[in-house]
Amino acid sequence: xxxxxxxxxxxxxxxxxxxxxxxxxxxxxxxxxxxxxxxxxxxxxxxxxxxxxxxxxxxxxxxxxxxxxxxxxxxxxxxxxxxxxxxxxxxxxxxxxxxxxxxxxxxxxxxxxxxxxxxxxxxxxxxxxxxxxxxxxxxxxxxxxxxxxxxxxxxxxxxxxxxxxxxxxxxxxxxxxxxxxxxxxxxxxxxxxxxxxxxxxxxxxxxxxxxxxxxxxxxxxxxxxxxxxxxxxxxxxxxxxxxxxxxxxxxxxxxxxxxxxxxxxxxxxxxxxxxxxxxxxxxxxxxxxxxxxxxxxxxxxxxxxxxxxxxxxxxxxxx
Amino acid sequence: xxxxxxxxxxxxxxxxxxxxxxxxxxxxxxxxxxxxxxxxxxxxxxxxxxxxxxxxxxxxxxxxxxxxxxxxxxxxxxxxxxxxxxxxxxxxxxxxxxxxxxxxxxxxxxxxxxxxxxxxxxxxxxxxxxxxxxxxxxxxxxxxxxxxxxxxxxxxxxxxxxxxxxxxxxxxxxxxxxxxxxxxxxxxxxxxxxxxxxxxxxxxxxxxxxxxxxxxxxxxxxxxxxxxxxxxxxxxxxxxxxxxxxxxxxxxxxxxxxxxxxxxxxxxxxxxxxxxxxxxxxxxxxxxxxxxxxxxxxxxxxxxxxxxxxxxxxxxxxxxxxxxxxxxxxxxxxxxxxxxxxxxxxxxxxxx
Numbered sequence: 174x175x176x177x178x179x180x181x182x183x184x185x186x187x188x189x190x191x192x193x194x195x196x197x198x199x200x201x202x203x204x205x206x207x208x209x210x211x212x213x214x215x216x217x218x219x220x221x222x223x224x225x226x227x228x229x230x231x232x233x234x235x236x237x238x239x240x241x242x243x244x245x246x247x248x249x250x251x252x253x254x255x256x257x258x259x260x261x262x263x264x265x266x267x268x269x270x271x272x273x274x275x276x277x278x279x280x281x282x283x284x285x286x287x288x289x290x291x292x293x294x295x296x297x298x299x300x301x302x303x304x305x306x307x308x309x310x311x312x313x314x315x316x317x318x319x320x321x322x323x324x325x326x327x328x329x330x331x332x333x334x335x336x337x338x339x340x341x342x343x344x345x346x347x348x349x350x351x352x353x354x355x356x357x358x359x360x361x362x363x364x365x366x367x368x369x370x371x372x373x374x375x376x377x378x379x380x381x382x383x384x385x386x387x388x389x390x391x392x393x394x395x396x397x398x399x400x401x402x403x404x405x406x407x408x409x410x411x412x413x414x415x416x417x418x419x420x421x422x423x424x425x426x427x428x429x430x431x432x433x434x435x436x437x438x439x440x441x442x443x444x445x446x447x448x449x450x451x452x453x454x455x456x457x458x459x460x461x462x463x464x465x466x467x468x469x470x471x472x473x474x475x476x477x478x479x480x481x482x483x484x485x486x487x488x489x490x491x492x
Numbered sequence: 493x494x495x496x497x498x499x500x501x502x503x504x505x506x507x508x509x510x511x512x513x514x515x516x517x518x519x520x521x522x523x524x525x526x527x528x529x530x531x532x533x534x535x536x537x538x539x540x541x542x543x544x545x546x547x548x549x550x551x552x553x554x555x556x557x558x559x560x561x562x563x564x565x566x567x568x569x570x571x572x573x574x575x576x577x578x579x580x581x582x583x584x585x586x587x588x589x590x591x592x593x594x595x596x597x598x599x600x601x602x603x604x605x606x607x608x609x610x611x612x613x614x615x616x617x618x619x620x621x622x623x624x625x626x627x628x629x630x631x632x633x634x635x636x637x638x639x640x641x642x643x644x645x646x647x648x649x650x651x652x653x654x655x656x657x658x659x660x661x662x663x664x665x666x667x668x669x670x671x672x673x674x675x676x677x678x679x680x681x682x683x684x685x686x687x688x689x690x691x692x693x694x695x696x697x698x699x700x701x702x703x704x705x706x707x708x709x710x711x712x713x714x715x716x717x718x719x720x721x722x723x724x725x726x727x728x729x730x731x732x733x734x735x736x737x738x739x740x741x742x743x744x745x746x747x748x749x750x751x752x753x754x755x756x757x758x759x760x761x762x763x764x765x766x767x768x769x770x771x772x773x774x775x776x777x778x779x780x781x782x783x784x785x786x787x788x789x790x791x792x793x794x795x796x797x798x799x800x801x802x803x804x805x806x807x808x809x810x811x812x813x814x815x816x817x818x819x820x821x822x823x824x825x826x827x828x829x830x831x832x833x834x835x836x837x838x839x840x841x842x843x844x
Binding site for chain 2: 182184187189193195197201205224225226228232251252253254255256257260262263264271273275281282283284285286292297312313314344346348350351352353354355356357358359360361388389390391392393394395396397
């Protein structure tokens with residue numbers, strides 16, 4: 174078989190979630206604990222400027238900075254951008270402005286969002302104040318947003334010891350990204366063949382090795398693998414291990430054997446579980462064949478064919 | 493040329509066509525033809541390359557360790573001398589250039605790729621931001637660029653019609669670039685995040701770029717008119733956006749000083765400005781004269797494959813020298829929000 178017309182493109186949703194648990198240093202802990210208590214803290218940099226939000230090392234000199242101050246919850250917009258179409262994980266679900274806000278008493282600006290009726294209601298230099306979230310946990314989102322504000326300005330920054338009862342010491346940074354995965358030409362052909370209970374590899378036109386599963390390229394020659402080759406269904410156990418730890422969500426009794434299996438005609442081994450034989454009788458050279466279950470999209474496991482074991486020389490290059 | 497220990501040149505450049513989607517190709521299938529093309533231009537075989545360095549990001553396509561898969565397209569077995577940066581390929585080129593400067597290699601293959609189509613790149617890029625104070629708000633890449641654009645407009649450095657003209661000029665110039673994703677007249681469109689309209693923003697797409705570097709006489713053997721890297725440097729800004737003057741790029745200016753940009757006039761600039769407003773910042777930081785041709789390739793506003801668009805700027809600059817169209821070019825690459833990190837290189841041809 175040769176790769177001819179491109180097969181129908183396979184697609185599947187792929188969701189990647191990574192809820193990182195992150196530790197806070199003393200300054201970030203004070204800042205986020207402060208937000209929970211409706212108090213905005215900054216830190217004095219080496220040259221005496223007040224930085225909000227605060228960091229733990231001076232951005233210019235890299236000196237450790239710990240000199241906390243309290244600033245007002247009111248401030249001035251230094252730049253803005255109007256967002257007509259909020260994206261799903263952004264702080265407001267109605268159109269809003271992204272803003273950088275220099276809080277009264279601070280010398281640097283904080284990035285957040287501004288709830289305003291429309292772009293005509295927003296300008297650089299406008300006065301705003303924090304709208305606190307109803308439920309606050311010690312996170313930047315304890316500031317629900319900013320809102321327009323016409324009242325008096327806050328004063329200069331005042332010293333603050335940064336001590337709060339039950340200070341937050343960490344955050345869980347939730348993240349979810351949604352993808353639509355397409356496996357590409359070679360893997361699409363492999364997956365399509367599996368649905369017919371066939372295993373298809375690809376041969377390198379240069380060194381003639383047959384890759385199973387194929388990924389589209391020969392890593393030795395750096396060229397595209399082109400010729401499709403059906404391999405198996407039977408193969409040889411080239412090496413194996415005995416698994417004694419039960420995996421969560423895996424309904425297989427331990428101990429069981431997980432093996433490298435060189436399917437007949439393949440130039441390298443793939444992975445599979447060995448069944449239909451006591452675990453302590455599995456051996457290198459054992460001849461096996463795939464067992465499919467109803468509706469399975471790949472072999473559930475491999476079982477002995479009953480043939481004599483393969484000669485070591487027949488598979489030693491594939492270990 | 494005495495700035496560095498060794499003379500190093502870009503001797504070949506290749507890139508894919510940059511497309512909105514490449515669903516029919518895996519990453520290695522997308523990368524491999526470009527690797528073959530760039531090697532063929534020099535006559536070198538994969539095994540003859542001294543050092544290989546790539547740039548990419550797994551977050552774009554949501555595939556862990558995808559760069560190890562694309563190494564299959566290099567011919568990386570038996571093991572080669574190889575490295576990877578989770579950055580634009582321009583920084584992979586920098587690493588390769590350093591490797592050659594040390595004398596550990598005489599040639600290098602540098603490639604980078606981005607397959608943004610499986611995900612939403614505006615959301616993906618929020619994950620590179622400060623995880624404590626910024627990322628939980630999910631400010632997308634267009635929003636952050638729009639804050640910078642507003643700051644420029646407020647400062648009187650540009651206006652919306654001037655920004656639109658940058659996009660229009662870029663796509664008109666891209667008419668001569670068969671690889672570009674957007675070419676010719678493209679409607680300026682609606683606001684994406686005001687004040688940036690569709691035409692001020694780069695297209696989202698998939699693409700690949702590759703260059704070959706070589707040292708000294710070997711470069712002269714491999715290429716009729718090598719594009720000598722006579723200066724290269726990169727610098728970064730503080731990560732807090734509220735700490736920066738968004739209308740300026742001190743990191744670009746300092747990198748340019750160290751790369752020798754200001755020591756002689758340049759005739760051409762290839763600037764990695766994904767948003768029209770960022771070209772305004774970069775022109776100022778680099779002090780470009782009005783007669784300098786900026787982004788004759790169309791730039792990132794015509795094709796912006798993530799992790800490759802910066803390397804493409806160096807490649808396009810080199811290709812102009814290879815063709816004899818330019819003599820001294822400044823190439824620039826950026827990474828992060830609002831031009832946070834900037835690399836500047838000077839490429840020069842031998843004077844006749």
